[in-house]
Every structure is written in structure tokens, then in C-alpha cells.
Amino acid sequence: ETGVTQTPRHLVMGMTNKKSLKCEQHLGHNAMYWYKQSAKKPLELMFVYNFKEQTENNSVPSRFSPECPNSSHLFLHLHTLQPEDSALYLCASSQGLAGGYEQYFGPGTRLTVT
Amino acid sequence: GIQVEQSPPDLILQEGANSTLRCNFSDSVNNLQWFHQNPWGQLINLFYIPSGTKQNGRLSATTVATERYSLLYISSSQTTDSGVYFCAEIKAAGNKLTFGGGTRVLVKP
Numbered sequence: 001e002t003g004v005t006q007t008p009r010h011l012v013m014g015m016t017n018k019k020s021l022k023c024e025q026h027l028g029h030n031a032m033y034w035y036k037q038s039a040k041k042p043l044e045l046m047f048v049y050n051f052k053e054q055t056e057n058n059s060v061p062s063r064f065s066p067e068c069p070n071s072s073h074l075f076l077h078l079h080t081l082q083p084e085d086s087a088l089y090l091c092a093s094s095q096g097l098a099g100g101y102e103q104y105f106g107p108g109t110r111l112t113v114t
Numbered sequence: 115g116i117q118v119e120q121s122p123p124d125l126i127l128q129e130g131a132n133s134t135l136r137c138n139f140s141d142s143v144n145n146l147q148w149f150h151q152n153p154w155g156q157l158i159n160l161f162y163i164p165s166g167t168k169q170n171g172r173l174s175a176t177t178v179a180t181e182r183y184s185l186l187y188i189s190s191s192q193t194t195d196s197g198v199y200f201c202a203e204i205k206a207a208g209n210k211l212t213f214g215g216g217t218r219v220l221v222k223p
Contacts, residue, residue, distance in 0.1 A: 033211075037155075042118075043200070043213040056210065088155050092211075100144055100164075103211055105157035 002026050004106035006091050012112045013081065021076040021109045023091030029104075031097045032074040034066060037088040037108075049074060050097040081113045118203055120214035127191045127221045135186040135217045137201035145204040146177050147211070148186050152197050160186070160199075191221045 004025045013019050025032060034046040048056035049068040063085075065077040074091055090108045094101040117140045127133055139146070148160040161168050161175040163184065168175055172191075177184040188195055198218050202211040 035211075042215050043202070043211075045210045048210070058210075090155075090157065102145070102147060102159065102162040104159060105149070108155040108157075110155065 004091060004093055004104055006089075006106035006109050008109060009107060010110050010112075012114060013078070014114055015081060015083070017081075018077070018079040020078065021089055021091075021111075023074040023076075023106055025072055025074075025091075025093040025104075025106075027093055027095075027104060029093040029095050030071050031094045031101070032068060032071070033092040033094075033103065034074065034076055035090040035092060035105075037090060038084075039087075043090070046076075048097070055097065078111075081111075083113050086111055086113045118201060118212050118214035120199075120201060120217050122217060123215065125217055125219045127188075127195075127219065129191060129193060129221055129223050131191050131221075132187070132189045133191060133219070135188070135199055135219075137184040137186070137203075137214055139182050139184075139201075139203050141182075141205050143179065143182075143203040143205055145211075146179075146184050147202050148175055148184070149200045149202065150195075150197050151200060151216070157200070188219075191219075193221045193223055195219060196221050 031050045037043045047066045067075040088108045091106040092103045094103045119138045149157045163177045165179045172189045174187045198216040200216045202213040
């Protein structure tokens, strides 16, 4: 498998559920990112990891908990979400962290919170 | 903060037509990318173009960093070109992609 993959592609969960989103990159990159795309809003960065270490948390509520066990895998653990958290969650990776590196995106997980 | 503005917000084209999409940014940038988001949500990399001109088939892009804008040209448009086109930039000292609001393109047969 090549590029950036995400599972599941679709997820419906209740507000009391706990679920996890998974991202895997097969590009040998060192940096990974979570983005959120809500309806009628620009894509917004959530978290940045570089060599497994979190380097940025863009004021994301604690009901979203990221985990990066190695440079190839990134998880987003979800618990007690709200309906307004329904969105497309996109994972990306890049060779390095500095702005000069191109970012590549996965296909996204479309999340619906009921 | 940096703002990224795209125009037009919506564009309807007849198949075979040419078009130009514009992206304005408010600060010096280190990275400027153009993406095409297909109906299933996948962001497809089109160009990594912090400056200069690049071409890939029917698509080309030009970034004039000193004037803080980038243009994406679509020539001989096809129905498969439909979708949302985003530009995104990272400022010179940062590592966060900031996206514009996108241009929604519909190519009619």
C-alpha cells in the first residue's frame, strides 16, 4: 500500500462512545498531522507530530486525544464527542517539519456524531 | 495572522473551457500548495509551488511571491476536473498549512 491511508473511512458514533481513528503513512516521512474539515469552514490544523513527539496542539478540546507510537502511525482517540464534532478528519504527512516540505493527505474519515 | 483568500468561490464551466483560479496570501510564505478535493473528500496534490511556474498536463500554476498571489490555470476543462480547489500556505517561519476557503468548480458536459 502506498501513500497515506486512513481507517475507518466512515464512522458513526454516539456522544458516549469511545472510538479511534487510524492513520498510516508509507512514505518514510517524519512528520504527521491531523486536520479537521467542517462544513462551510476552511480546513484547520489540529495536531502536529515530528519524530513521534507532539509539536503543536491547535487549542483542540481534550475529548480529542492524539497518539503517535512511531513515525509511520498516528491515532486520534475520540470520547464524549458533541454533534458539532461531526466533520471530515484528514491525516497528512511530510518529510520534515519545516515549512519547505510538501504535505500529503490521506482519504479522510467522515465522522458523524449522533 | 496569515490570511489566505481564494477567488472566485464558485465557478461553473462548460467542458472544454479554460479558467483561472486565484489565491492571495497576506505574508511571506515558505510553501504554497494547490490541492484538488474530489467528491469523496480526498485531497490530491496538484502543485508545490512557493514561487515560479509549473505545469502538469492541462494544469499549470504560477506563484509571484513578491506580490503575494498564486494562480492555478485549468485548460480544456473536463467533467473530472469538478471538485473544490484549495490553496494552502506555510509562512516562512512556520510548519502549519493554512488553507484558503476553496473554489468550487463544476464542469458541465
